Amino acid sequence: xxxxxxxxxxxxxxxxxxxxxxxxxxxxxxxxxxxxxxxxxxxxxxxxxxx
Amino acid sequence: xxxxxxxxxxxxxxxxxxxxxxxxxxxxxxxxxxxxxxxxxxxxxxxxxxxxxxxxxxxxxxxxxxxxxxxxxxxxxxxxxxxxxxxxxxxxxxxxxxxxxxxxxxxxxxxxxxxxxxxxxxxxxxxxxxxxxxxxxxxxxxxxxxxxxxxxxxxxxxxxxxxxxxxxxxxxxxxxxxxxxxxxxxxxxxxxxxxxxxxxxxxxxxxxxxxxxxxxxxxxxxxxxxxxxxxxxxxxxxxxxxx
Numbered sequence: 001x002x003x004x005x006x007x008x009x010x011x012x013x014x015x016x017x018x019x020x021x022x023x024x025x026x027x028x029x030x031x032x033x034x035x036x037x038x039x040x041x042x043x044x045x046x047x048x049x050x051x
Numbered sequence: 052x053x054x055x056x057x058x059x060x061x062x063x064x065x066x067x068x069x070x071x072x073x074x075x076x077x078x079x080x081x082x083x084x085x086x087x088x089x090x091x092x093x094x095x096x097x098x099x100x101x102x103x104x105x106x107x108x109x110x111x112x113x114x115x116x117x118x119x120x121x122x123x124x125x126x127x128x129x130x131x132x133x134x135x136x137x138x139x140x141x142x143x144x145x146x147x148x149x150x151x152x153x154x155x156x157x158x159x160x161x162x163x164x165x166x167x168x169x170x171x172x173x174x175x176x177x178x179x180x181x182x183x184x185x186x187x188x189x190x191x192x193x194x195x196x197x198x199x200x201x202x203x204x205x206x207x208x209x210x211x212x213x214x215x216x217x218x219x220x221x222x223x224x225x226x227x228x229x230x231x232x233x234x235x236x237x238x239x240x241x242x243x244x245x246x247x248x249x250x251x252x253x254x255x256x257x258x259x260x261x262x263x264x265x266x267x268x269x270x271x272x273x274x275x276x277x278x279x280x281x282x283x284x285x286x287x288x289x290x291x292x293x294x
Contacts, residue, residue: 004105010163014110018113040283
């Protein structure tokens with residue numbers, strides 16, 4: 001860990017906030033991708049069942 | 052040689068992105084981890100700004116992607132307005148939340164950096180203010196897509212909003228040059244050796260920028276795939292209701 005001196009709070013909070021936001025964005029995108037894919041498969045299965 | 056318009060076909064787009072997305076995501080993770088670790092652990096403090104200079108590895112790439120994300124949305128919106136390709140409209144929609152998060156990161160890291168350097172979290176400086184307006188445009192764009200049920204109408208109206216917002220995307224980039232006042236400095240990256248950041252900060256910064264560009268691209272592709280699936284699902288459900 002580098003010595004951040006008197007600005008440690010500022011530097012670490014900038015990294016923490018940014019990485020947390022990036023992580024939330026990735027997880028949200030993956031979760032929505034999975035949910036929509038599953039829902040589409042369900043609708044397509046229902047449609048194929050009707051054919 | 053294949054025409055770029057082939058990728059406007061959702062089936063072709065899904066098949067190509069299925070193959071390239073894992074590579075782009077992997078490269079993005081490598082570049083981001085390597086760039087941020089290099090910048091955070093292996094670069095010295097700045098003689099004036101001390102260790103706060105390490106915030107540059109998040110602030111500059113995020114700000115760059117906030118502006119260029121909107122310009123990517125502008126290009127996709129123009130393609131929609133001129134050629135009516137649904138994939139381009141959906142790509143613009145998919146990019147908006149990613150660009151909005153980049154804008155928030157740029158604003159927050161800027162405020163955290165500004166407090167010890169300028170003595171204030173916020174100032175109504177031309178660049179800061181135009182960035183805040185750009186963020187509001189991102190929110191408006193996302194809200195407009197969500198508010199209109201008909202996909203084509205939503206794509207039309209959001210494209211027009213995107214054209215208007217582009218003024219602020221460009222303004223946020225060049226505000227310092229236009230008004231030549233305020234607290235914010237000029238561009239950190241410049242072809243002018245005198246203006247550019249020192250090499251010791253420059254190379255890890257370039258790697259972080261590459262990481263952010265790839266990260267943006269990976270997320271936009273992933274989210275565009277989701278939007279294409281969601282659109283197909285809505286179409287199938289509408290057919291079911293009519294049957």
